[in-house]
Amino acid sequence: MARRRREKLNEETRQQIKATARALMAEHGSQGISIRGIAREMGMTPPALYHYYPSLDDLITALIVDAFNALADAIIAGRDTAVVAGKPLSEQFMAATHAYRRYALDYPADFQLIYGSPIPGYDAAREITVPASARTGEVFTRLIAAAIDAGAFDIPAAYREIPDVTKEIIQQYLGEDASETLMLALHLTNIGWGMLHGFVMLELFGHLEPVVGDTDAFFDTQLRNHYRNLGLKI
Amino acid sequence: MARRRREKLNEETRQQIKATARALMAEHGSQGISIRGIAREMGMTPPALYHYYPSLDDLITALIVDAFNALADAIIAGRDTAVVAGKPLSEQFMAATHAYRRYALDYPADFQLIYGSPIPGYDAAREITVPASARTGEVFTRLIAAAIDAGAFDIPAAYREIPDVTKEIIQQYLGEDASETLMLALHLTNIGWGMLHGFVMLELFGHLEPVVGDTDAFFDTQLRNHYRNLGLKI
């Protein structure tokens, strides 16, 4: 019983450590995370943190996993509000993609942690990190697959062809018996990711605002163009 | 006379410092640059470097300017080889854009220096840094303007409309008397930048290869799709 209480306190401290790390990261960039800095902020001595994370790298891994999950959650939430508002499929896409950008702009440190330059000394635990990253793509893939099935897409030939190498990877990921629709949806997800990620990265580092002014409108317009190019009936 | 010799040696040392900094950066990431590290590598004492650069920040600024120029040069060279080979305008675009990606992949450290996460302690000298960055865009803008004039484009309405805010910025940059063509070319440059930068960033940090396999082919195909969407007759 009392043991439970101790475990709970333990978990709370772990959360607090991560929260403090994120705050430091937001202020000083992703390599602003340091055992000593967090301890200072929390009014503890540095060695105390080793009761919660065996090393700085493990803490960073935990932050990366959290960030991937938060991003996926944000995208799902973005789409859900469009669904609840009774918006058509096309607007659901827009909402989900806008959520991707919004997350990046609202939590730049977390976004950079997962999609920015790798942290200097950090040696990624890919076996933990990669699965966490997959969720984001899955949200879009499912959404696109549903839209294809619903006849909301009229995909041009240039986007239908999946190269053999890619097809193999997709089949390995989705399973051999994956439907053509699902495979195509994943392919379109990858394309969309590539096409839209750049706007976000450029804006995040301040390269876009000086040349286009209203980045909200710019992104919205190009997002619409992009989905229209993919054959979505908007 | 002898003074000249001294100045020349001085300039050579400066170049050597930058070369050493780039090598360190390539090995340990952009914050691998350090006065002490460079000195160690060059067999000098750290204070000696202060004869060449007043501070670490000034050295980084110099590296950024060099990187922007090298990128612009690479793009121009890429297009030029297509021109020399007698390729059509559409292939000249492809070559120029491929050069952008190639530069990022061949010199990841330099590319991250200009388009990646900002370096922790570094306080950018924007009055030096921003003009240097403009050249890259200008290459594409001129190329697109020439193509429009040559009738190589049949631009869809969605890409023709420039928002008022953006128009003001463009006019401020190009001058009040800039031609409609040039303004549109700059607008399309911005769009293309946003659309293609993401592929490069994702690939650079290893997010793309695991999902598409052959990134060369993937980029080439999407590049082609992109320019076709803009109305380029390919």
Added chain:
DNA sequence: TGTACATCAGTGAACGCGCGTTCACTGATGTAC
């Protein structure tokens, strides 16, 4: 319910490391007469 013992969160000192920058200096190279 009370007591002896075990667990475990957190401390304080220390390790060895790396960093940018300042300072007074030496010794070679260049300049002026």
Added chain:
DNA sequence: TGTACATCAGTGAACGCGCGTTCACTGATGTAC
């Protein structure tokens, strides 16, 4: 051409700073009888 002086590249020691991690420890909390 020779000599006195000025310039300037580079040195060595030191400043104050921050870092991750280890270690032996204390003192509170929880557990078992």
